[in-house]
Amino acid sequence: xxxxxxxxxxxxxxxxxxxxxxxxxxxxxxxxxxxxxxxxxxxxxxxxxxxxxxxxxxxxxxxxxxxxxxxxxxxxxxxxxxxxxxxxxxxxxxxxxxxxxxxxxxxxxxxxxxxxxxxxxxxxxxxxxxxxxxxxxxxxxxxxxxxxxxxxxxxxxxxxxxxxxxxxxxxxxxxxxxxxxxxxxxxxxxxxxxxxxxxxxxxxxxxxxxxxxxxxxxxxxxxxxxxxxxxxxxxxxxxxxxxxx
Numbered sequence: 001x002x003x004x005x006x007x008x009x010x011x012x013x014x015x016x017x018x019x020x021x022x023x024x025x026x027x028x029x030x031x032x033x034x035x036x037x038x039x040x041x042x043x044x045x046x047x048x049x050x051x052x053x054x055x056x057x058x059x060x061x062x063x064x065x066x067x068x069x070x071x072x073x074x075x076x077x078x079x080x081x082x083x084x085x086x087x088x089x090x091x092x093x094x095x096x097x098x099x100x101x102x103x104x105x106x107x108x109x110x111x112x113x114x115x116x117x118x119x120x121x122x123x124x125x126x127x128x129x130x131x132x133x134x135x136x137x138x139x140x141x142x143x144x145x146x147x148x149x150x151x152x153x154x155x156x157x158x159x160x161x162x163x164x165x166x167x168x169x170x171x172x173x174x175x176x177x178x179x180x181x182x183x184x185x186x187x188x189x190x191x192x193x194x195x196x197x198x199x200x201x202x203x204x205x206x207x208x209x210x211x212x213x214x215x216x217x218x219x220x221x222x223x224x225x226x227x228x229x230x231x232x233x234x235x236x237x238x239x240x241x242x243x244x245x
Contacts, residue, residue, distance in 0.1 A: 091123070091159040094171040095236070096228045099151035106142055123156035124163075131156050147230075154233040161237050165244040170236055172212065177236065181206035184243070192243055210239065 003019070005011075011019070106112040115138065122130040135153055138145055145153070162170060162179075169180045183206045184192060192199050192208065199210045213235050214224040227235055 089163060089168055091162045091167065092169045092171070093155050093158060093162075094169075095177075095232055096172060097151050097155065097233060098148050098229060099155050100148045101152065102146060102148060105146055105149060119152055119156050123159040125160070126164075128160075131160070151229060151233065154230065158233055158237050158240075161240050165240050167240060167244075173209070175212050176209040177212055177239075179208045179210075179240065182208045182244070184208070188243055195242060196239075208243070 003022070005019075101112050101115055103112075106115055118134050118137070119131075122134045131153055134156075135145065138149065158170065162168070165182070167179050167182055169178065171178050182201075184201055184203075189201055192201060196210050199208060201208050213227045213232070215227060215231070216224050226232075
């Protein structure tokens with residue numbers, strides 16, 4: 001089928017987005033992708049404000065999309081078609097970090113939703129520069145990212161590092177940071193005890209719990225405030241790399 005329009009008639013950004021969406025989604029089950037894009041174009045309400053804790057992994061919309069994707073795959077199999085490629089394993093990061101896209105940085109709901117989705121997609125790629133590319137696009141379109149957006153990008157980087165190491169959860173539990181699953185060989189267990197003497201490794205559940213680091217050199221000093229935001233994310237990246245690398 002062909003859709004023709006006059007080359008002399010200028011297209012609005014919205015019209016261009018709609019035509020591009022139709023052109024890019026032509027296979028079985030693509031109606032869902034078109035509907036999702038249409039939701040972005042028309043606006044999805046205040047789904048992604050700061051009150052939603054920032055990153056897209058915490059939005060129920062993603063779960064809905066995943067369930068619909070599974071239903072489409074089931075239909076593909078019943079029709080004898082090949083199912084879509086498996087989605088990358090989701091990494092859950094639950095840390096005291098102020099990470100979101102402020103309304104005064106990206107004012108439109110549709111554009112903010114698009115930015116969240118691009119950051120989330122970059123976190124699922126193996127390319128080291130995927131997040132850098134998203135950051136450069138944000139700078140080009142909206143200017144220098146404020147601190148909460150930089151932290152959102154840092155969370156995406158942490159997810160990349162964790163996924164490469166097989167870790168799917170990084171969370172704060174009490175006064176400890178929990179990494180799971182983290183299966184450590186004997187040499188890695190020795191390294192863990194050497195670098196973090198108070199860390200606890202549970203082989204039965206493949207989990208590592210480390211006391212939450214505080215400000216100061218070598219993991220902090222007694223009585224110092226605990227790390228949070230940028231410093232905590234940087235520490236988590238270094239921890240995973242130092243133990244599993």
